[in-house]
Amino acid sequence: MQDPNLTDVVESNFSKCPSIDEFRNQVYSTSYTLIFVLGFVGNIFALAVLIKTWRQSSPFHVYMMNLAMSDLLCVLTLPLRVLYYVRKGHWEQGDFLCRISSYFLYVNLYCSIYFMTAMSVTRFVAIVFPVQNLHLGTVNRARIVCLGIWIFSSTTSAPFLMSGQHYNNVTKKTECFEPPSPSSDRLLKLQTLNYVGLTLGFILPFLIILVCYAGIIRALLSRTLASHQQQNSASKAIKMIVIVFMTFLISFMPYHVQRTIHLDFLSRKDSSCEEQTFMHKSVVVTLCLAASNSCFDPLLYFFSGEGFRSRLSSIRQTMRFSSQRLTAKMKPTTVSEAQESQQLDVS
Template identity: 35%
Template sequence: MAAVVATLPPANFTSNQSSCNVHNHHFSAKVTFSLFYTVLLVFGACGNILALCITFQRRKKKLNSTDLYLVNLALSDALFTLALPGRIAYYVLEFNWPFGDWFCRVTAFVFYMNTYVSIYFMTCVSVDRYIAVVRIRHPGRTRRVSCARAVCALVWFLVFLQTAPLLLRPMTRRMGDKLTCMEYFNFEEIPKLPYLLLVACVLGFFLPVGIILVCYVQINLKLCQTAKENPLTVRNGHHHRAFTVILVVLLALLLCFSPYHINIVQFMVRKILYQPSCREQQAFKMSLQVTVAFMNLNCCIDPIIYFFAFRGYKRRLLRIFRNSGSMATSSTAKTPSESNSNSQPPGSSSV
């Protein structure tokens, strides 16, 4: 329930909705969001599909628990990009949804399911790295592949339960001659909604961030302790890699997801304390569009996590770029000789 409430789209919060029109879009917003989600589609799809291809090409080496969490993260991001063409069309048509209410529901479901699947799998990666480094003598069963598979299935199942209600309610709303999608929701139908949203933000974002921070601090302390006891052990890079992975995960969460959840918390506190003015509602609506865009940016940042976390991913990625660069160079080198040979008249010979 917590994640469901956190995913509800913004709404007119006053009972007299006609007195305050928060649906105020400008041409600059149309152009900005259209270009943003187009770039997101290209880089997000390419980055995550490439990560999946590189991972499954490693036939000789089995996936460990960390790899399994990252594969699910890449799969979630790749599926998320399937919803982007509809959003791009929505912004190009000046915030007019042409695909009907059911497709809008599916788009909202995919959008917000990816959000919380990403957060939870980032948390799983951090906890897994913590166990591998800090609890290295007593890892228990938590790092077994079978256990990791069960955790992955549980994450998908829980997030599905939390976001599935988005498929059961209308997500479109007629605003004049336009049909908006994921823009408004009648909050007046749900009592105590501000309190539910606050609980949702705590369980869906702030609690995972707290867990990741604890893992980050513990690994840092372990790294310092190991460096004092045996400096040669630190040189193998195992602890440093775990430290870097969690740092990148933490930065990704703070950059992509914190603006959205902090924005929700701030406005819900105002809603509890007093009735926000029309200007405050309009500012919240505009800021929510921007923070949702930042939140969706995670599908392009997640490949950076793969770069540091996947064993062999960096080497294979650099090899792909090196091979493509050498092919381009060789084809360019052949061009002058081919042109010279083609420029000679028939029957002529070189001296």
């Protein structure tokens, strides 16, 4: 998800233009609440299954765990945003939480993109180069890649810790998650950061994913999948392609395109009220779509994760077995108690 300083909506820079604050507050508060509930429940459940079966670890399993943790970091900041917009754009949680909540959202966006890219490359190598994958596709290598992704995303997002809450003399409110004004010195810096993020955080990973998926599809079409295991692997690869593409097309692409247009739009001085209203409302919509990526990822675990459903089945069987053992242990006690009761009745 994006840094709110880039694209959250503020009052119109032109006093004559109508404000969309009511639209913004309603859409953000409703959408973030829904995303928080779905994202929190889905990722907690997925993380619980993955941790419970950590002994069956694989590179794909490592990437899924890190992706789930990244999503949880994101959704845990959403209640602060809901509170902010329910209070109609008034921030009372302090400067530290303002900076951290913005920072975590931005880190999560690019961690999610890079983890999906790593998963796509892993699947590509496993299908196209199965022999080399025996040496390349190790759990330790996957852990090193994940550590590198966390460090890279956290470091490159550090500039967004520099801006926190500020007091608006016009609205008489303490604000957070607001973009710079056209006259702000921060606008040029944010435009530069945007192009770096657009290139390294979206275009490059998306091109890598396209190349991987083209190679996967070509390999699957050129082979006769005789065994059940090969057919199962091909099915998982296709499902992963569909889900990742859906996530990019629905969440990541609209956000990055709109963010770039919006920052350029802020530097214009000849925009009409209609253009401002349309641009600000599109910011609201694309930011909500970007935040929704945390809800898509559990689908990725369930439909394309290596053994995720089998892990879930094994947990169910374990719980059922434990329940049966507990019932069996309780039965002798129950019979004994019944016999004692009968003896008391006879006496």
